[in-house]
Amino acid sequence: MDGLDRIANVTREVGRSDADELTVDAGVALSEMLRTTLGPNGRDKMLVGDGTVVLTNDGGSIVDRMDIESPAANLISDVARAQNGELGDGSTAAIALAGGLLDEAGDLLDDGIHPTTVVGGYREAARRAGAALDDVAWTAGDDETLRSVAATTITGRWDDARTASLADLTVRAFRASRDRGRGRLDDVTIHGFAGGATTDSELLDGLVIDTDASSTSLSEVAASVPRHVEDARVAVVDDELTIQSPDSVSRYTVEEVEDLERARTFEDEEYRRFVEMLTALDVDVLFCQKAVDDRLRARLAHEGVLVFERTRQDEIHKLERTTGATPVMRLDALDAAAVGRADEVERIDLGDGSFVIVREASSSQVSVVLRGGTDHVVDETERIVVDALTLLDAVGDRPTLVAGGGAAEVALAGDLRAHGRGIDDREALAVDAFADALETIPVALARNAGLDPIDTLLDLRARHAEGESRAGIDGDGGVIADVADRGVVEPALLKRRVVANATDAATLLLRIDGIIETESSDGGVGEHDHDDGAPAGGGVRADTGGYPWAIGH
Known part of the structure; x- marks a missing residue:
């Protein structure tokens, strides 16, 4: 993968690159690699650290699996993680935009524009883009609209x-x-x-617990336990159910038959007491976080009590919310107030898996x-x-939406160019560059949809100039159309965060003044040896594991 090769090479360029060139190149390389995942036909594959080949078109998944050495590229990849963690979508677009901003900034720096001027222009452009989103957005909240939002997120996967x-x-x-x-x-x-x-995937009402993955049901005595319980009283124990013994004693020795009989009698009484406590409270279903003694399980099964053991802690909390049951640390602490209820508890088999469903109408x-x-x-x-x-x-429930398929980016780019004409200083160049960077997203969408990117971009600009603010790329049909009518919509909040996150990452990198070249663990400096023993560009060497680090204003 060319993008990965470029990122790997960026770290080795410290000895012969200035700070601006190094950081810009790292961000652009990562961006170019991920642009292939944009759109319905986006596909990419990569080799992860353990040698496994992963085929995916999820930019966030790719970034999570990448082993990136360049600190600059790592910062850009953090944009994807932040975007995906906050909203669950837009990670690829955020990195693509960040890379586009750095690519455009590289041209401006080559033309002699100071990085501070570029940063100021980018900040102004981001502010203007946020305001312009309100002009092209609309609000809707019906289920069909929400399905369109979800489908746009899923499209291409x-x-x-x-x-x-x-x-x-x-x-x-x-x-x-x-x-x-x-x-x-x-x-x-x-x-x-x-x-x-x-x-065949389905939505089930209530809490579903995978007993194969999270807990163990009464498989050996299942015949005597009901598979379906209505109006069930549910108890939750956050501990192990067995006969307690001193921690320092794992077994005991008997010298006479009477001693053994007394020990057996004691155990029988304890098991009987446990069973009587549960049956006295009319408990139909018992969930236990830890193990349940085999003999106790058998006795409870005989009484018709459905028992599940080794239930995960997160499922214990969900059972508490679903049934109203209060988890207790010891069975002795269980009382009527701690027992919850469910409309029904059912054991089912789906495929090769075994599940228990706890339904309660009052639960969400x-x-x-x-x-x-x-x-x-x-x-x-x-x-x-x-x-x-x-x-x-x-x-x-009522999201503010914008047209997808690159329509929003083209609309914002056109607004930014008009806004830039009213700026008197050099920041106007950075505002125009921001507009060009925004259009890298529809260009990538056009390329991945099999369209000519230049002709498509020109056509989109022309249609938006004529007032078609929702004209975008329909990747499925490979045409330019009113994508909002075809259900290709995205939340305005998503676009707002993509612009903000990409701008933050790009401007942070552009503020870097110099590179500190560090010594590798074997005493060498990066991968370059210098005759005078001093780092290129007057940097400072420090033994921090061989990574180059950047310093800013």
Whole structure:
């Protein structure tokens, strides 16, 4: 991959490059590599550290797996992580824009424009772009609009059928958690397993626990335990259920038969007491974070109590929210107030997996069960759904939208060029350069959609000049159209954060004054030896593991 090669080479250029050239080159190299992932036909593959070949078109996933040595490129990659963590989408666009800004800045620096002037112009352009977004945005909040937002996020990762299916599934999960209560993503549980088609994925009402992955059910006594319990009383124990013994004694020795009988009697009494405590409170289902003694499980199964052990801590918290049960550290502390309830608890088998579903009408908890042909498909699908849910959660029920397909970027670029004509100093050049950088996104979309990038950009500019502010690239049809009518829309908040994050990264790198060349751990300096023993450009050597570091104003 050319982009990776360039990033790897950037670190070796310290001895013969000034600070501006070094930092600009690192950002542009990373940006060029990720631009191939933009759009419906974007694809890229990479070799990760353990030798595994990963095929993906998710820019955030690529950045997470990359082993980047250049501090400058690392800073740009942080843009993707911040963007993806905050909104779940836009990581590739943020890096592409940051790289475009650095590329344009390189030309300005070559023309003698001072970095401070470039930074000032970029800041003014970012401010103006944020204001201009309000002029091309509109507000909508129906489910069809939310499905379009989710589908735009998913587009390019799956085909049309699976994109539509996952978008609908995501919106239904989002709506269910919002309409019933707190509206937090914690109320949406996602499970995935290989087997079946992606379109077989479903939304289940309530909390779904994968007993194969997170806890162990009563497999050996399952015949005597019901698979479905209605109006269930639920207890949650945040500890191990067994007979307690002194920590320093793992076993005891008996000398007479009577001693053994007394020990057995004591254990029987303790087991009976545990069972009586639960049955006295009419407990139908017991969840335990740790192990449950085999004999106790058998006795509880005989009484018809459904027991699950080794339930994860996060699922304990979700059970508390779903059923109203209060986790107790010891079974002795369990009382009627700590027992919760559920409309029904059911054990089901999906594919090769075993699950328990806890349903309660008053709870906002819902679960998404994802299917896929292979584990890799399931993992990618889960990443897609999480990203889409994160974006929907960030924009809310009535998001402010802009047209996708590069339409918003072309509209902003046109506004910036008009705004730049009213600026009297050299910052106007940086404002125009910012506009050019914005248009690298529709250019990348056109290239990945099989269109001629230059002709497409000229056509987009002409249509926007005629007032078609929603004209963009329909990647599926390979044409320029009103993409908003075709459901290609994005939240204005997403565009705002892409511009802000990319601008912050680019301006931070442009403020770097010099490079401190550091000694490698073997005593050498980078990969270059200098006859006079001094670093190029008057830098200062320090033994910090062989990495070059930058210093700013």
